[in-house]
Amino acid sequence: MIRYIGKRLLWMIPVMLGIAILIFSIMYICPGDPASSLLGPSASAVELAAKREEMGLNDPYIVRLGRYLYQTFIKFDLGTSYKFGTSVFAGLMERMQYTLVIALLCMALQVFVGTPLGIMAATHHNGVWDRVSMFLALVGVSIPAFWLALMLVLIFAVNLGWLPTSGVSNGLASFILPCIANSFAGIASQARHTRSSMLEVIRSDYIVTAKAKGLSRRTVLFKHALPNALIPIITIVGNGMGMMLGGTVIIENVFAIPGVGRYMTDAINSRDYPVVMGGVLILGLIFSLIMLLVDIVYAFVDPRIKAQYEGRKGKK
Amino acid sequence: MAMLSVKNLTVEYTSEGEVIHAVNNVSFDLEKGQTIGLVGETGAGKTSIARAILRILPEPPARVPNGEIFFEGKDLLKIREEDMQKIRGKEISMIFQDPMTALNPIMRVGEQIAEVIHLHEHCTKAESVEEAKKMLEMVGIPGERYYEYPHQFSGGMKQRVVIAMALACSPTLLLADEPTTALDVTIQAQVLDMINELKQKLNTSMIMITHDLGIVAEVCDTVAVVYAGEIMEYGTKEQIFHNPQYPYTIGLFGSLPDLKSDVDRLSPIEGLPPNPADLPKGCAFHPRCPYASEECEKEHIELKDIGGGHLCRCCRLREIAALKAQEV
């Protein structure tokens, strides 16, 4: 198991390198001139040229890529923001708290609201509860998060005045609407997946075996069906985390939350490439770690997968 | 009254708007310590009969519109679910057909046996663990493999585990649903011997569901031949084996290889089993029956005693006997 985790951690090095190359290349072909957006429209051609030379923008692609990779992976330096002149890493860390709070709260909502909803729908299969909750879930996965956010603001902040419209100055209350908007689709999709996974498991032979033992319906459901049904759900949770991290970018814009997502979209608009690249790298790293965690959790709930990781063959 | 008495049991499934008649008015009795064999093709409704007795049919789509199942005087179809739970696994237990899927993949093998013991025997967890280990050893698996998972077991071993689970609480009635179909021939014999031995030791009654007449010959006392959800012929093993009367039963024996007689080809039963959503009128077997006549299609035929408790659902027995006499 430890060897497996070690291997996976080692594998993350080339993945991070790959992300760096990919995002650097994407930013390289980005139109627009960082020098001019830095100096403003009033800068003269000479000034611009000097600035470009100073920023190393005139070097060929491969030189710039090499320099970027060297800086990032050897000196562990994500560079300096063109716009703010401050360390990108510090800038990201300062804003990370908001993004992580939202992403984690959303994850919690997805798991702790979506899963029970799905279980309830499955156990009341074809009943009223099942139909109503599944219709809501279907609507839930069809709503654009940012639009839901706007509507929530309209109702709960503007009309009812219960919650702040934007910003982070109101403590936990500031995060309620962003989290609901950002996790709504996640909750819905979690409920849908839990339900179908549960229904599939309920039909399996070993559930009939469990029933034939004389176990109560409750025990069959919660001791035998649920743990099996949750195994495929773990992947959904992992992917959900990716969605939440990506989703916060949009949601932070709607609610004017000074998180990493906002930092990055601003950076894209002002051609502040070091910030964009640094942000993608850090979020990619977090996401990769979460996916690793997901795989480790798998091993703990499913002995078959654990055996696979440990390279031990089943005694057949 | 017999220990188990099934009366007019009917099971239907609803699928995509069609009603599938899986079991139609099946009745039979079973005495203590006896074994009845339910013989028939795949899809004849044998498994549905067993599941209906244990009340573990998938509902919906399955439904039991009528019938009574008296087990030690109680109608299992009428008692409360909680009372049924006390019977399942304790008084009636079942060995399932496919050992590969019958065990919970993420639960330790031994725990799955201990669970049923702990549930019914009112003992401590530790005692149930000890008991489960004993059960494992009884079916020939070392007790220390208690802590392993199903994927670490071979098919034959899994089936032994399923059997150990079924026998763990010394049930009065054992439902064995093709317990050897998924196994290698050599393992089949071992498993059958084991079931037989354990059955005698515990004086358990058994319903053996199979399509293998060899197994019937080995373990059963009485035999019910099931076709299209109906019992077509019923009798003691001797009656059925030495004097099969129903054309389908005769066909079954005709499709067996026989080492003694020298035939070039086996004679299989022509045609396919009927669509259970649209059963033929009259005798369900008539479209495939070599002896069928118009009268077979007319109306539903009753099960008649043809001597010594040997029952048969055929209206042309006399004609068939005459034809056979000619052939010889």
Place this chain on the structure above:
Amino acid sequence: MSTAVKDTHAGVRSRRQGQFGQVMHRLRKNKVAMVGLVVLLLLILMAILSPYITPYDYAKTSKANRYALPSWEHLFGCDAMGRDILSRIMYGARASLWLGLMSTLVATVVGVLLGSLVGYYGGKVDNIVMRILDIIQAIPGMLLSIAISAALGSGIGNTILALSIGGIPMTVRLLRGSILTVRKQEYIEAAEKINCSKWRVITSHILPNSIAPVIVSVTMGIGNTILQAASLSYIGLGVQPPTPEWGAMLSEGKSMITKYPHLCIFPGLAIMLVVLCLNMLGDGLRDAMDPKLKN
């Protein structure tokens, strides 16, 4: 013998009808899916015919109608420049649907090609492609689309490219997993043993048997892509005003939402309706292809 054939006729017919026929038959019986399909077809029709059937010119501005509230003349009201919102939504369906369909199509074609390649050949090819996909997938999808969209610039074509790249890894993975399962089946070995060419084994044996999950995910994927496209437009990437596109309309309307909520409500509802229909259809397709999942 002949009567026996007659009695099993129903079974034989349903087998002869073929997998596709059975799927369509089950789909037709699914009311929710059919509602989704019909509404979707109507919306597509509306998008195609929009130049002829919109009540007003979608681009015509009018000072008098600025921020006009919904009325009988302008059912959904008018926007900041007095343009009729209903007409803009009808016309905007073109961009939104086109974006969703094309991005998913591109992602699917590339994904299916790559997926069948790696799924069938396995080994080195599989390793290399999957590792590259690992990298792409390590970046949260929305983030990747944002970055690519920023790099390529706005416009429908570029947005399609930006959205489809993010969709490729999922299709490849899905198909690869499905193919790996199918590949182990004995009939594939049988086809190989009787010297079917590799191409034939892939196209006539493996793909038809492993494509079902892809078809379902494509249907749902279109909906997702439409949502993503709208998000991109909303933050100022992707399709940009004055092109009528639902996300872009929301982006235009958001600053005035507290005063004139109708600017945002209707385009959002339009997005929701399309995606909902696609998901209804997708659910129905999934159930139709895998009937055992339904009951």
